Amino acid sequence: MPKPFDLTLYLVTDPRLVAARGPGTSGLLATVEAAVRGGATMVQLRDPDAHGRALVEQARALKALLAPLGIPLIVNDRVDVAVAADADGVHLGQDDMTPADARAVLGPHRILGLSVGNPAEYASSDLAGVDYLGVGPVKATGTKADAGGAIGAAGVAAIRALTPLPLVGIGGLGTGDPGTGDPGTGVVADVIRAGADGIAVVSAICAARDPEQAARALKAAIITAR
Template identity: 85%
Template structure:
């Protein structure tokens, strides 16, 4: 069984958006504001640099009980002793990832529509990232926006925990939660905010209010 995790407010990092403030400072502010889980996503970083970033984040987050998830890179997650991995549809299969990760790490999978869900190997998956809910500029291969209705369509198919992701702002939160999501995953709404701590606090309050 994987360790417990809370999807209420899922921060996904973006290296371009946190460059001025710094990765650690941004994440630190976000968790002070209420982020419940953090994913390190940096598609431009090579293995060694990514491992170093992951270890620094792990040192920050572990004492707070906040899980650290690594985007795509199972090897980096193991090397940095991260808490889990989030896979896209074109990454290693969840079954293969689970073999490498073992039973205790958290494993997430991106799903964009019911057909993708039906075609996915979900045997080792602990949660789903569903989207993009809205058009997003932070992930070039994210696909077309599915709206809150797209989240509801996936919710109807599974009892797995899920988060809505993709271009989400505070105004979108209620619709996503009412569509059946357990939480929201955000990039720009926190990473590009002038005050990431307050942005996180506002987003988390919106999730809780919509439940």
């Protein structure tokens, strides 16, 4: 069985957004450290442009930061990188290695997540060995080019009704809506009330002027919604 994990506030990194805080891995580490101070409970390393060696180095640096704090490190897509860096798990998309194959490589103790965009995708997914689901995008998002159509909180609720697996809502959360004046916490609350165990965010923390305060505000919204 994998180690216990908490999906409450799940940070997914973006190399373009964290680079503003320093060159190389320094911006990444500064952003993640601030987010964890603010209450982030899991961290996913996502850098689709990094080659294997660079990604392993980033993962090892994050592991050294997060392990003493008891925060799990998840690597996006790359099972080989997760194993090489001794990360705590992997998050897979629908077009990546199958969960069953990934589990065979990862062994029984690492965390395995899978992205699911709608009930039909859930129904056709191989859930063997999956520990949690990333559900969305809830709102339209510019941080992932291949994200599907927005499903809203109602889409999260529809998938929640189909599965006992822990799930985290992702996609445009906490980034606000200039048209309504909502800073983003309203949609966060809707997703939690729809049955999500937590939310995953990218730009809401990575692009924030103060990542620690952004994480703190998001976590407060989650706790209030619960």
